[in-house]
Amino acid sequence: MRYKKEDIESFMTSIMTKEDTFKFGCKMCGDCCRKRQEPIMLTGYDVFRVSRALNIKPFEFIEEYTEWYVGDSSYLPVVILKARYDGSCPLLRKGKCTVQEDKPIVCAIYPLGRIFIAGEEESFGYFEQPYSCGNGTGEEHTLKEWLDKFKVSEWDEASILWAKTIARCAMAMRNIKQDTKLFTGVITVLLNVFYVAYDIEKDYLEQFKSNIEKMEIIFKEFKIQL
Template identity: 35%
Template structure:
């Protein structure tokens, strides 16, 4: 799952194509792993399955960082022990099997998006290589997704790729415009919008789309204000409505949003 196999486009699988694989539940694919990604969709499913708050789950089981290329927050499982084992592996079995992260549920498949000649994005699958299991069972991709209730995950995957394509260049621009402290606060707000802000939500995707649209709109507003010719005396506040400029002690803007308010740059 670390790298795309060579010529993977030549071996692309559609939703009803078949492949051969049988999981023998050895647990080997859960060891020596420091790359198990937890998407916002995965976090939503996992925390509901375990009846945990997202912040509690991330603090206990995950590590976060800013993606080198995307510049978006990335969440991965925090491997444990000498064998660098996934924290969800217990007695060689996945303790969250019914809600396991998509990257694990897809194994040994990978998933990607390509743009067709008509400009429409198409999700496709490919064999990602396996270090365990056997090839004595035949499955369709559709059947494999159904086993883990991921039949509707294609729409989420497309929405996530669209969010990355839109937010990534905007965040790269903000990195050039904001001082380190303000940038850190901005990333905290981005993380909350993408991964955490789903309280009392039954359907993940509609709320995710709204969060991304709101976030993009507000970041674009900040860029307009901070670019040369804009009003550099405007600043943002956090999701709690508090101004995060170090010199400011007041509450400005509306809770739950990045808001622009009049405040002079200090220092």
């Protein structure tokens, strides 16, 4: 979801601690999978995990289940889940998520949102999304309990590296956006580095690090400052 500046400022003042609680009552209506207001953006790790859960190559997953475009402010490839003709998520079957255990991070933490906090102790800050369904009602949960349900903390190293790499690349792409030929070529490189060039049988993080190294070599060759 793309937040407004004032939303981000408000989230920063309401970052939760692990023991903070929130109330949330899911009515199991499935609307978040059927008619989501905002597209579900996927990180590279989301693409990897969902491809692995479906036992297909990331390339096949991207072809069949997603759409991608170049972000108008990030200048980076952005991959989102395709919507079916009726607006529902293509991973929904008979009212159930087919990748429940490996669902994308935004689905896993809903109704919470998160924001990357740079600095000496890089981390993610979690907050209650102001516009979500059913918040403020239902059972009380701690942040820790909510994140533990999908073992979200185990993704932190990959997620932090992702956030940092995205920020570095966005800066570099902004600098070369006027050079259409170079820009288009680098977008293809980034699609591979971020999403496609992964073997679902191997460790994600090692492959991501190795892809970043290959990307740095290409950027150096083309004198693109990272």
